[in-house]
Amino acid sequence: MGREVSESCIDSLLTEMVSSYCNHFYANKPELAARRIEAIGYQVGHQLSERYTMERPRFSDHLEAIKFICKDFWSELFKKQIDNLKTNHRGTFVLQDNRFRWLARMSLDPTADDAVPQDPADFAESKAAQAMSMYLYFPCGIIRGALSNLGIPCAVSADISNLPACSFVVRIKA
Amino acid sequence: MIVCVAVVGHQNNPLYIQSFTEADDALKLHHIVHCSLDVVDERVNNPKKSGPTLNETFLGLLYPTENYKVYGYLTNTKVKFILVTTDLDVRDVDVRNFFRRFHAAYVDAVSNPFHVPGKKITSRTFAERVSNIVKSFGLSST
Numbered sequence: 001m002g003r004e005v006s007e008s009c010i011d012s013l014l015t016e017m018v019s020s021y022c023n024h025f026y027a028n029k030p031e032l033a034a035r036r037i038e039a040i041g042y043q044v045g046h047q048l049s050e051r052y053t054m055e056r057p058r059f060s061d062h063l064e065a066i067k068f069i070c071k072d073f074w075s076e077l078f079k080k081q082i083d084n085l086k087t088n089h090r091g092t093f094v095l096q097d098n099r100f101r102w103l104a105r106m107s108l109d110p111t112a113d114d115a116v117p118q119d120p121a122d123f124a125e126s127k128a129a130q131a132m133s134m135y136l137y138f139p140c141g142i143i144r145g146a147l148s149n150l151g152i153p154c155a156v157s158a159d160i161s162n163l164p165a166c167s168f169v170v171r172i173k174a
Numbered sequence: 175m176i177v178c179v180a181v182v183g184h185q186n187n188p189l190y191i192q193s194f195t196e197a198d199d200a201l202k203l204h205h206i207v208h209c210s211l212d213v214v215d216e217r218v219n220n221p222k223k224s225g226p227t228l229n230e231t232f233l234g235l236l237y238p239t240e241n242y243k244v245y246g247y248l249t250n251t252k253v254k255f256i257l258v259t260t261d262l263d264v265r266d267v268d269v270r271n272f273f274r275r276f277h278a279a280y281v282d283a284v285s286n287p288f289h290v291p292g293k294k295i296t297s298r299t300f301a302e303r304v305s306n307i308v309k310s311f312g313l314s315s316t
Contacts, residue, residue: 047285053250054277057229149251149291151184 007101014102018134030130034137041141042148049146052076062172065150066093073146091172095143100166102135107163132160143168176259176272176308177242178203181280183292184252186211190295194308207256210236210244214254217246231277232270247273253280261312268312279303 018037026033052073059065070082074097084096136158144156147170154172161167181190193203213236221228233246236256243264247255255276257269283289283300 051281
């Protein structure tokens with residue numbers, strides 16, 4: 001029987017971590033804050049992957065490891081599996097979660113949202129989306145940490161199209 | 175009796191090595207562990223087995239020497255565990271059981287946020303736990 005952590009505690013911790021890094025430690029350097037948050041995620045993923053792969057045979061290829069992330073790893077973290085996995089068979093994988101738990105209780109600022117639709121370039125700049133993306137560096141880091149510990153160096157980015165759905169793009173480095 | 179256990183990282187860097195003998199033969203045991211790494215590589219690159227045992231973490235008996243038997247275990251994260259024992263008739267179940275508990279101890283040790291991945295494991299708790307596992311090796315069966 002594994003020990004469990006209250007979900008609201010994790011939500012609050014994530015929120016607090018992001019706000020500490022963005023507003024206190026690296027107030028004017030969002031890209032530095034992002035790097036730090038990603039690094040924390042990396043360490044977490046690195047350690048979790050060691051634990052969750054304990055009782056299973058070694059993976060023979062990349063796809064098997066990605067499938068493990070989608071199914072068992074995601075179930076351990078979020079009590080659900082990844083909803084959709086796409087790949088171009090050339091080292092890029094898109095993992096889509098239709099209801100990503102850590103975004104489930106977040107909402108975009110409606111005033112910021114109203115101003116958006118006319119210009120897609122504006123959207124990228126929009127403050128709300130930028131703030132939201134800060135929260136995704138942590139899960140990105142977790143995925144990257146888990147995969148690199150399994151011997152798959154990769155880059156992970158996240159993409160929010162419509163809340164609370166979220167997709168993670170994994171690009172495996174050749 | 176287990177005379178030596180070792181944890182070796184994915185670049186064949188030693189993470190933890192401990193011998194459990196009275197005699198001053200640590201160097202000899204380290205040498206045996208070192209030799210076994212090649213056997214592990216060989217096993218992994220030319221898997222002979224198929225079916226459910228393919229890619230199993232437990233690698234079984236790596237090689238017997240005159241006085242010792244060497245067993246290996248390779249985790250998903252390419253970390254190797256090596257066990258050197260003087261027992262002549264070792265039961266597979268015992269070794270598997272040992273490695274399972276050893277792996278659990280290792281996972282707990284590297285989950286320590288103060289542990290730097292890829293560096294030697296210096297945790298005293300880990301050392302104690304390992305020596306307990308070593309002491310209880312084979313006891314359950316008798």
